Amino acid sequence: MINRKVWFTSSLMVVSSFSMSSVALADEASQILAHLATKPLVRASFVQEKTLPSLQRPLVSSGQMLFDRQYGVLWRLSKPVQADLVVTKTKMLQKTARTQSEISLARSPYGSGATLLLQLMSGNEAAVKQAFTVKKVNYQLQHWSIELTPNSTDLKKLFTTIQAEGDQYIRQITLTENLGGKTIIRFTQPTDQPKQLDHAESTLFQMAK
């Protein structure tokens, strides 16, 4: 209805028709969905700021993010340590120069936080629908934002709200954690080029398959 021409290609996917959200909310969320996910691949730089009440200063980390619809999300952390985190639909693989650990997401409460981003970005409609309730949607030309609350008991223990905003691409995700912590991930220089995965990237995705 509104802003039909909006070119949301960033793969934010939100549906919550069974929640208490009004029809309008659901409609707007659906609008966002309607334009979703035409880009099979997004690359961006990211900076993560994790604030914990007990820490004197926020934990800051940065690196490159790669989203590939077919495989999942790859976070390549370059500061303060070199580490790769691959999140696929079923697994999470954490790899440093010397260590490597693999986590099956299903059985781990920590998995739900990690897959959350994958679900948001890959447009796993059913999963998002099941996991979240839409609290607020703002959907305007060139800018959108959405606020979600988790439905599942597992996620509720971790997060109170999840906010996301963006334009053509997703620009920022804010996770408000249950125990007073807050994580903000900012994406800069988003692009859909190059469309091909390089050798290191595809190797990492293969490892987490």
Add this chain to the structure above:
Amino acid sequence: MPKAPFSKWRSSTLRNNTWFNKLGLFWLALLLITASVLASAWLQQRIHVETDIFKLLPKGEYSAQVQQANQQVSSLINQKLFVVLEAPTASTLQQATDQLLAETKQSALWQPPQPLLDSEALGKTLYQHRAYLLSQQDQQILSDAAQTGDYAALNEQALSQLLSPGVPISAELLKQDPLLFFPRFLLERANSLNGDQATLEQGWPTLQRDNQYYRLVILNLAKSPFNIDYQDQTSAWLEQVKQHIQQKTQVKTYLTGTLMFASAGTQSAHQEVSTIGVGSTLGLIFLVWFGFRSLRPLATEFAAVSSGCLMALAVTHVLFGEVHLMTLVFGASLIGVSVDFSFYYLSTQAAKRNMSGATVMREMLPSLLMGLLTTIAAYLCLMLTPFPGLKQIAVFSMTGLTAAWITSVLLLPKLPPLDTTRSLKTLKFLAKARHFSLANFRFRIALIVVVLLFGGYGLSQIKADDQVQSLQSKNADVVQQDAKIKQLFHQRQSSQYFVVYGDNAEQVAQREQTLIAQLQLLQQQGKIDGYQALGDWLPSVQQQQHSVQQQQQIPASLLTAYAEYTGLNRADLTTWQADLSQQSLLSIHDLKEHPLYSLYLSEQQRVVLLGTVSDLGGLHKIKVAGVEFVDPVSDLSGLFADYRVQAQYMIVAGLLLLSVILMLVYGWRNVMNVMLPVSLALLSTFAVQAFFAVPLNLFGVMAAFLILGIGVDYAIFYQQDQAGAASVSSAMFLCMLATILGFGLMSLSQTQAIHAFGLTVLLGVIFSFIYATLLTKSNAAEVAV
């Protein structure tokens, strides 16, 4: 007991009808008293009919320890019913789960439902002892670092986890476990618990596929899945609950588990028994009409078999304290063999219609008695096998057959002779064949030589199959549901497992740890796809203490660097390291709610379960002190094989025993005359099966005892022939057909055990009849073989 009055009767009664009548009255009174005692016991519910099929099987030949483990493990595996709910939406899935659980709670058929795992509570418990719990990877990193002095890997590991996007870390955790050892331990364990795609919701594995929501709920049976009553009750309950759920929530239900397979097996056996029963009853009616132009023999045989069952039930219950359902079913059929005595008598009586029934009976009594005794001798051999079920069946059949025999002997002479002219005419060819063979020495020799050659060759080709699995029949619907559930939830559990023993808990834990290391190796090689061990969650005390030491050895320089990277308070890290030893060791008592707690049998014993096994050899090669590999299914198959071999020897022993008895009674020259046909019949039966590649199994060999009893009877009746070849051969022919109708039809069964039994009896009685007809000379003619 019947024997004492009986001998008196033999000596004097047949000339004296009053004695005969008195005995009849006495027997009738005995039957009535027994019947009323049984009836009152039944009303007071003191008759115990056992329905657990496993009670028929011998206990495995295990040590007491393995025996206990075996029971526990089989209850872990067999006592579970897996219910999968398939719902179109998450909310209907929840409604259906609630309803299922509510109905389960109200039913006495199930133990109270317990979620698979309360991961939150478990996490909290383990957290109290976190200093003692390190993931294997961290143990490795720390021990490498302790050797090289380079702790960079640990730093990377902790930082990458702390900084990974989307992985929430609470401030509290960061303070108490700054290097995040505990989350890594928990993650590694969670991985080992199950690598599938289901998440736990309220403790139940739940997943979503193709727009459907699935949840696995595990119900624990209140009784044995092999208990036939329980199978009936649960089937009805499950059907009802399935319908309730479908009506209210549109949610579909799928079921699997040992209970479903066992129920399906019982049901198909039930169906077959009733189909076969109807078939054989109809067949018998035609047979009796054909043979005697009257349905009276049906009534007298019914009286004989019922009185037999009555006495058998009473004696068996007194001796065993219970009667098994299978004993009733099998035993009643075995008592049906008494029809042979009736047919033989009725034919003879018809041939000598000018004599009184009592006189005919007096003449026939010695051979009838021998017939009874030889059959009992054959069943006696059955009793010497170690199968508890077969012992009971043997006692039941021996008592029942004796009682049925007495009833027939007392009852039949009171009734007028029947008309056998029609059947005699039709079956005249039998007597002709018999004449031809008995008059033709060369033919007989040729026949014997051919049978011996053929049989000898056949026996050399025979193959045995004692696999327990191949004895089961599989219901397609049950198999389908099972496949669907396995495909969705990867519920895999092998029936093989390990038992770990030790003198004390710590020794057991250490041995288990050694075993686990080897199992992990096999897992990496793809020889097993997983295992379940308590030791994964509860390391040995030694290991726990080592873990604390490893963390205490982390150098201050690393902690300082880590504090700088993260902005953590350096003092917090010092406190953390100093306080490590303040926590208490994790003990078995902390894990009572753990799903693997059931693997803990005692301080001295634990069990390690296995997932799907693709290479048994690897498991057999594991040699750890105090660790024993148990493979109950193949052990049971081995036991079946042992018993089959034993039973084969018992058959030979039975042949010898009968030969000795017959020699004492008829003299050594007549032994061949009576024993040769049945021996050749047994030989031919197994040779024919070998030719058709029917594998030999225990049940087939058991059937041979029945053939032995029946086959000798045929020969005795021919030998003691009182009424001429035509009469006896047609009587024996009718006997053979009756046995085929009773047992031979079992060869149509889908259940392998019943099929094997039936097929052997079918072939065996046919051969016994043919050989006895052609080879056994009547005493009337001079015997010389």
